Amino acid sequence: MFKGPFSFSGNKSRIYKLYLQNTISKFSRVHEPFIGSGVCLYNSVGGGIGLDIDQNVVGLHNALSIQDFPKMVLDKYNRFFRDPEGRKNSYYKLREDFNKSWKEEGLSSNNLDSLYILVQHSFNSLLRFGPNGFNVPWGDKKFDISRIKEAQRIFLQKGIEVTHGDFRELDLDKIDRQRDLIYIDPPYIASKYQYGGWTQQNDIEMFEWISLLDELGYKFILSNTLKHRGVKNELLHHFSEGLHTKVVKMTYNAWSARVKAVEKEYGTIEVLVSNFEL
Numbered sequence: 001m002f003k004g005p006f007s008f009s010g011n012k013s014r015i016y017k018l019y020l021q022n023t024i025s026k027f028s029r030v031h032e033p034f035i036g037s038g039v040c041l042y043n044s045v046g047g048g049i050g051l052d053i054d055q056n057v058v059g060l061h062n063a064l065s066i067q068d069f070p071k072m073v074l075d076k077y078n079r080f081f082r083d084p085e086g087r088k089n090s091y092y093k094l095r096e097d098f099n100k101s102w103k104e105e106g107l108s109s110n111n112l113d114s115l116y117i118l119v120q121h122s123f124n125s126l127l128r129f130g131p132n133g134f135n136v137p138w139g140d141k142k143f144d145i146s147r148i149k150e151a152q153r154i155f156l157q158k159g160i161e162v163t164h165g166d167f168r169e170l171d172l173d174k175i176d177r178q179r180d181l182i183y184i185d186p187p188y189i190a191s192k193y194q195y196g197g198w199t200q201q202n203d204i205e206m207f208e209w210i211s212l213l214d215e216l217g218y219k220f221i222l223s224n225t226l227k228h229r230g231v232k233n234e235l236l237h238h239f240s241e242g243l244h245t246k247v248v249k250m251t252y253n254a255w256s257a258r259v260k261a262v263e264k265e266y267g268t269i270e271v272l273v274s275n276f277e278l
């Protein structure tokens, strides 16, 4: 299993490994309209299309199309991280250098290599931006160039396409109703700490869009929470009637660790909802 090109809060590597691997291997291509780090897409047989509303996420995927990208990353790493004793310092210097360039020209082929290095070393491997740029503190992580090389190999070999946009912009004409799967992994409404912007209205519109996919004959799997910290997700409950629902047992340690007030996840029921038997 490939962990995805970069670490990402809410990535589905554990769910993929325990619940989705078998199913996904039966489809030619897997499309992720909420790609994040795209664990399911990168592990699919023949790649697919990804979409994300976050430009930084899209930039990190598309950097892999630059032929000598791993070399660029390695050169920059060697330039900034010369002193093994001063890695923390090097991280903050690189962050400063990245943010200067990011403010001048946004994400570009000049600074994406830095962002890969930063996200590999950031606290809890977080990818987070504020008005002044990337703002995650040092996380004392190891540098792993092989992960970037492997990501690029998969990206190019499988012809993965990632574009910036809303999930509804997924180009259905490029998707085969029988052989392809649409894996839908939105921000969860109940996990308000995770993706601030997602609202109940977003959920309503997403369920309408998924119902349309279903009517048109596309195969889908939706990841979501039926209950979160004891609160039932009535909308999802209603939506999933007549569909297949599988309960997955997971706890989000990394997420819990980041939110000081939350010691432990409890009362959470995470599910996979699909229009075929898993």
Ligand SMILES: C[S@@+](CC[C@H](N)C(=O)[O-])C[C@H]1O[C@@H](n2cnc3c(N)ncnc32)[C@H](O)[C@@H]1O
Pocket: 004, 008, 009, 010, 011, 012, 013, 033, 034, 035, 036, 037, 038, 039, 040, 051, 052, 053, 054, 057, 165, 166, 167, 168, 185, 186, 187, 188, 195
């Ligand atoms: C739970 S994460 C996906 C994680 C992914 N499955 C993985 O393995 O890493 C949800 C993603 O949806 C994106 N997103 C939020 N609103 C969106 C929208 N309206 N359209 C497309 N993507 C959106 C977020 O930026 C985030 O990357």
